[in-house]
Amino acid sequence: MSLEQFISNAISPWMKDPGPDDDIVMSTRIRLARNLEDYPFPSSTSQEAARALYKHVYEQLSRTSNEKVGKLIWLPMDGLSKIEKTVLVEKHLTSPQLAEESEQGAVVLNNDETISMMVNEEDHLRIQCLSPGFQLSEGYEAADELDDWIESHVTYAFDEKKGYLTSCPTNVGTGMRASVMMHLPALVTTQQLNRILPAVSQLGFVVRGIYGEGSEARGNLFQISNQMTLGKSEEDIIEELRGVVLQLIERERNTRRELLKHNQLQLSDQVHRSYGILANSRIIESKEAANHLSTLRLGIDLDLIRGIEGNILNELMVLIQPAFLQQFAEQGLTADGRDERRATLIRERLKLETIQDGGGET
Amino acid sequence: MQCQECNQRQATLHFTKIVNAKKTEMHLCEMCAKEKGDEFAGSNSYSIHDLLSGLLNVDPSTGSGEGYSQQVGQAYTLQCPKCSMHYKDFINNSRFGCSYCYEAFSAKLDPILKRVHGGNHTHTGKIPKRQGGRLKLKREISSLKTKMQTHIDREEFEHAAEVRDKIRELQEAKEKEEGL
Ligand SMILES: [Zn+2]
Ligand SMILES: [Zn+2]
Numbered sequence: 032m033s034l035e036q037f038i039s040n041a042i043s044p045w046m047k048d049p050g051p052d053d054d055i056v057m058s059t060r061i062r063l064a065r066n067l068e069d070y071p072f073p074s075s076t077s078q079e080a081a082r083a084l085y086k087h088v089y090e091q092l093s094r095t096s097n098e099k100v101g102k103l104i105w106l107p108m109d110g111l112s113k114i115e116k117t118v119l120v121e122k123h124l125t126s127p128q129l130a131e132e133s134e135q136g137a138v139v140l141n142n143d144e145t146i147s148m149m150v151n152e153e154d155h156l157r158i159q160c161l162s163p164g165f166q167l168s169e170g171y172e173a174a175d176e177l178d179d180w181i182e183s184h185v186t187y188a189f190d191e192k193k194g195y196l197t198s199c200p201t202n203v204g205t206g207m208r209a210s211v212m213m214h215l216p217a218l219v220t221t222q223q224l225n226r227i228l229p230a231v232s233q234l235g236f237v238v239r240g241i242y243g244e245g246s247e248a249r250g251n252l253f254q255i256s257n258q259m260t261l262g263k264s265e266e267d268i269i270e271e272l273r274g275v276v277l278q279l280i281e282r283e284r285n286t287r288r289e290l291l292k293h294n295q296l297q298l299s300d301q302v303h304r305s306y307g308i309l310a311n312s313r314i315i316e317s318k319e320a321a322n323h324l325s326t327l328r329l330g331i332d333l334d335l336i337r338g339i340e341g342n343i344l345n346e347l348m349v350l351i352q353p354a355f356l357q358q359f360a361e362q363g364l365t366a367d368g369r370d371e372r373r374a375t376l377i378r379e380r381l382k383l384e385t386i387q388d389g390g391g392e393t
Numbered sequence: 394m395q396c397q398e399c400n401q402r403q404a405t406l407h408f409t410k411i412v413n414a415k416k417t418e419m420h421l422c423e424m425c426a427k428e429k430g431d432e433f434a435g436s437n438s439y440s441i442h443d444l445l446s447g448l449l450n451v452d453p454s455t456g457s458g459e460g461y462s463q464q465v466g467q468a469y470t471l472q473c474p475k476c477s478m479h480y481k482d483f484i485n486n487s488r489f490g491c492s493y494c495y496e497a498f499s500a501k502l503d504p505i506l507k508r509v510h511g512g513n514h515t516h517t518g519k520i521p522k523r524q525g526g527r528l529k530l531k532r533e534i535s536s537l538k539t540k541m542q543t544h545i546d547r548e549e550f551e552h553a554a555e556v557r558d559k560i561r562e563l564q565e566a567k568e569k570e571e572g573l
Binding site: 066068070071072074075153175178179182183186187188189190191192193194195196197198199200201203204205207228229232235238239240258259260261262263264265 | 403405406475476478486487488489490491492495496502505506509510511512513514515516517518519520521522523524525528531532
């Protein structure tokens with residue numbers, strides 16, 4: 032298989048599309064937790080009860096299809112190899128928990144992998160919609176649509192006062208977790224994020240450095256999501272999250288402009304050095320790779336370097352994870368072996384592009 | 394939630410570390426997170442609910458003060474009639490056994506939910522379409538009743554009468570739905 036083929040199989044189709052504000056927001060995710068009436072929750076259930084739930088859901092949903100939802104592919108966990116499962120985890124289409132522990136679990140996917148559903152994870156059903164860039168309302172609409180269609184076939188556990196009943200009390204109510212993945216290199220470099228993040232969490236949002244440590248999250252990637260699911264409508268949750276994200280976008284953009292204005296040469300130097308390291312390394316650790324990819328992506332956004340696709344950060348961040356590296360290598364790898372493969376993969380990937388010096392946006 | 398390293402500052406950063414499919418959660422303040430540095434590489438998980446499970450181990454209605462053990466003693470006898478889960482198992486796992494547990498533990502639940510959901514304990518969001526027709530009407534009626542009371546308080550009796558008629562209409566529709 033050629034590298035291009037490998038990449039196009041490995042990356043979810045939706046990741047290749049541009050999205051609104053995707054200079055800063057990498058992706059948006061909406062997740063809904065749902066359970067069916069009269070079946071025990073998966074976390075406490077027996078294999079037989081879990082199988083019965085799976086069978087019921089499969090029978091109800093696989094027979095019919097919905098125009099807007101499209102055709103769904105069912106992937107039962109017990110039919111997948113270990114590597115295939117890990118790839119699903121690294122693509123965020125399933126959780127490690129489902130991949131590792133469940134024999135009665137499944138992942139249900141649509142064509143472009145924007146819509147997915149886990150069966151028998153912590154809740155009976157976990158509906159998920161992924162979209163490129165900043166698309167909270169669009170993501171919710173799609174999730175809502177799928178939710179309505181599912182609910183027309185099965186009976187949800189729902190209570191007037193408590194809303195959608197979930198296995199964990201932190202999800203009850205709307206069962207909704209809305210998340211936005213942001214690339215915030217300028218706010219990190221100027222150490223503004225240290226002051227912003229506590230305020231964001233005080234407003235009831237959870238901030239996670241996805242690859243990372245502390246305020247220097249790996250690759251400068253941060254995920255912001257709602258903490259509360261009860262007592263607020265889906266629309267309110269989305270509006271509040273949108274407000275916070277818009278403020279972060281504006282600050283990040285302003286700071287990038289300031290950096291460019293006062294330090295264009297230094298910035299351009301950093302971007303090209305990062306490119307040099309990524310394009311020439313023979314061994315590279317994931318942390319180093321992530322940080323240089325972040326700098327390179329900033330350079331692309333600021334037009335300091337040209338000829339490299341903007342989604343290279345999203346793409347390579349996915350590809351440099353262990354299971355993809357092993358798939359790429361077509362064998363199991365040690366940590367050292369992975370560092371070597373990672374360097375090779377990134378080098379090869381960058382060869383597909385023809386870079387030029389950019390002009391900057393001054 | 395407090396930082397699990399220093400137990401002093403508010404934890405603002407939450408990490409999930411996955412090594413050989415073993416998942417560990419970390420909740421840290423910024424300062425401790427910085428010091429920790431490299432320790433949590435390769436995190437990529439998505440779920441956030443675990444970070445609050447620690448809260449459940451304290452009975453929020455009493456704190457840890459006097460009368461605590463007595464209250465806990467009572468609570469511990471609660472059991473779900475459907476899945477047989479005991480309240481103490483729920484507290485230990487922070488997971489319900491089935492949807493009927495909500496009803497079985499309801500005496501203890503609201504303070505916990507309030508604590509987890511910023512003071513809220515009542516759902517105001519989406520209602521499932523198929524089973525929700527009746528619920529929707531009920532919710533609409535109750536919000537109209539509040540509206541009617543506001544009009545009465547302001548002595549806007551004409552408006553109040555309009556709202557009252559609307560309530561009657563919906564009540565009839567609701568009775569019809571229930572009759573089905
Ligand atoms: Zn601390
Ligand atoms: Zn139960």
